[in-house]
Amino acid sequence: MTHENVLKELPPVGKYRIRILHSKGGPVIDIREYITADTFEGFTRRGVRLTGRAELDLLRDILDLIALEEWGPAEVASQEAEKRTDGK
Numbered sequence: 001m002t003h004e005n006v007l008k009e010l011p012p013v014g015k016y017r018i019r020i021l022h023s024k025g026g027p028v029i030d031i032r033e034y035i036t037a038d039t040f041e042g043f044t045r046r047g048v049r050l051t052g053r054a055e056l057d058l059l060r061d062i063l064d065l066i067a068l069e070e071w072g073p074a075e076v077a078s079q080e081a082e083k084r085t086d087g088k
Contacts, residue, residue, distance in 0.1 A: 004028065017043070025051060029059075 007027070010018040012034070021028040032047030050056055 016047070023051075029056065 004021040004023045006019050007022050008020040010020075012018075015033055015035070016031055017034040019030045019032075021030055029050040030047065031050075033044040034042065035044055050059060
């Protein structure tokens with residue numbers, strides 16, 4: 001069992017909740033589906049966890065591309081990924 005502390009809960013985005021967690025390996029962004037039903041309320045297994053700095057930087061770059069309306073072919077995203085892995 002992993003021990004994680006919730007550092008911050010962000011406002012829900014549709015049926016998803018975003019939490020910033022702290023675990024032994026460092027900060028984690030957890031984006032997970034949250035449901036409320038008669039028999040169950042809570043987080044489901046549907047979601048994604050971003051744990052490494054490279055993953056967080058890549059997500060930021062992708063969101064920046066979308067926000068700036070520079071969304072284009074898949075090559076744009078792969079070029080950004082290459083820049084991150086090459087350290088440029």
